[in-house]
Amino acid sequence: METKHAVTALSALAHFSRLAIFRLLVARGPQGIAAGEIGEQLAIPPATLSFHLKELHRAGLVTQRQNGRFVIYAAHFDGIGALVAFLTENCCGGNPCLATKPRSRRAPAKHARRTTSAKA
């Protein structure tokens, strides 16, 4: 994933309504939800909802499929997975660390040295 794409995905999620939509879809799973039902559950008017869904889709965070007159949206788990991976990529210079193993704090090997003269 390149930075530009990651920024798009993060921007898509960085909005109250869109985050709520995404989490609703994540909770529902692959089954998905029709656009109308999303708008109903979250009290978002059609035009606004469509705008937000387009953003999420453009960012690769949701999939959409037509089902008759309905458009079913579902979370795209690979998309969010790739984003998460990107955020923690090359963590601590590639060494095992706090981000991957938050509990094993003893002896953080090579990468936990203080700055050359940091004491405060």
Next chain:
Amino acid sequence: METKHAVTALSALAHFSRLAIFRLLVARGPQGIAAGEIGEQLAIPPATLSFHLKELHRAGLVTQRQNGRFVIYAAHFDGIGALVAFLTENCCGGNPCLATKPRSRRAPAKHARRTTSAKA
């Protein structure tokens, strides 16, 4: 984590420079980097850099500590961890699913049924 906080964190990361800063800090690990060095590496002028670092700090994504005249910034791994957890929270209604086990696609139990009459 509440939605409002998550939006703040996502907004903080949803910017080219800030994402670059964050990833630079993630790669460096707990050791952290002085503000000046960040600006140098990413070619961001002091005022702009300070603005972005403040955003990241406000969002709980980086920590800052004073070291003499320098201010050392480091990624706050708990912060990003909480955000990631929030994004996939209650995934597929709490059942094991695609998000947690992307490879086990057979028999996705209760949550992978099609919509009532979805065929397309």
Next chain:
DNA sequence: TCCATGTTTCCATTATCGTGGAAATGTCGA
């Protein structure tokens, strides 16, 4: 074919964010 229903596009207004020079603030060493 025509109507009802679901969804998207259009559009103009409002609000918020990003930028970076200059000045202010804080800290160290002499």
Next chain:
DNA sequence: TCGACATTTCCACGATAATGGAAACATGGA
């Protein structure tokens, strides 16, 4: 105490995002 250096605050301008009503665009059923 003073000068040098690191970082932050102030500020004003330009750019971009969010909103939602109305109209347009699909689609299925009669």
